[in-house]
Amino acid sequence: MLRISQPIATARLILRPFASADLDDVWAYQKLPEVAHHMLWPARTRDQSERAVDQMVTEDALAGEGDCLSLAVVWPDVGRVVGQVELVWLSQEHRQGELGYVFNPRYRGRGLATEAAAEMLRLGFGELDLHRIVGRCSAQNSASARLLERLGMRREAHFIHNVRLKGEWKEELVYAMLQQEWRST
Numbered sequence: 001m002l003r004i005s006q007p008i009a010t011a012r013l014i015l016r017p018f019a020s021a022d023l024d025d026v027w028a029y030q031k032l033p034e035v036a037h038h039m040l041w042p043a044r045t046r047d048q049s050e051r052a053v054d055q056m057v058t059e060d061a062l063a064g065e066g067d068c069l070s071l072a073v074v075w076p077d078v079g080r081v082v083g084q085v086e087l088v089w090l091s092q093e094h095r096q097g098e099l100g101y102v103f104n105p106r107y108r109g110r111g112l113a114t115e116a117a118a119e120m121l122r123l124g125f126g127e128l129d130l131h132r133i134v135g136r137c138s139a140q141n142s143a144s145a146r147l148l149e150r151l152g153m154r155r156e157a158h159f160i161h162n163v164r165l166k167g168e169w170k171e172e173l174v175y176a177m178l179q180q181e182w183r184s185t
């Protein structure tokens, strides 16, 4: 069981559960086609982002398999939510999790997404005692693949046409890290 009841401070960021008031900041990036391009969802309307935020507001804990922890990433330098990170509890028996992240392009290229994602690895390995965490991305999503590599994750798979997304067959990369690897980095 992992519940986030207090904001978490990293070197430059605050990670905290979502609030309804985050809608403007979240829609600012979820509405962008360039952001949605590699996601399962299309560029969102404000109503769609409102529903997404309402859902993320409830995702403040990992109580059991299948749960998703979604955290708003606040960069105090700009006083806004600059992105979102998530950790899904894939399997309790096998102690597996999956990492996810989406950032506003205005705030990219500074290592902020890597910093927030590294904190999610700490929560998953250090607090929830997961054995293995995976990160998946489209093979065309080089920024995401580089982020997973910066975290020290290993590329385990390159699937060809395993997903049909937005009318096209996609290639998918799977990265992973074990708790023992995380502890030795």
Ligand SMILES: CC(C)(COP(=O)(O)OP(=O)(O)OC[C@H]1O[C@@H](n2cnc3c(N)ncnc32)[C@H](O)[C@@H]1OP(=O)(O)O)[C@@H](O)C(=O)NCCC(=O)NCCS
Pocket: 034, 035, 036, 038, 039, 101, 102, 103, 104, 107, 108, 109, 110, 111, 112, 113, 114, 115, 136, 137, 138, 141, 143, 144, 146, 147
């Ligand atoms: C994936 C995504 C979060 C990556 O964003 P990003 O800005 O590249 O990631 P970071 O914030 O960690 O910044 C890393 C970049 O900043 C640079 N950087 C600058 N200062 C840095 C620092 N202090 N620490 C680390 N990197 C730093 C890095 O070199 C890197 O640039 P490079 O990739 O050109 O080498 C972003 O592209 C995104 O939100 N995409 C849309 C949604 C998406 O694809 N989500 C993932 C689905 S699988």
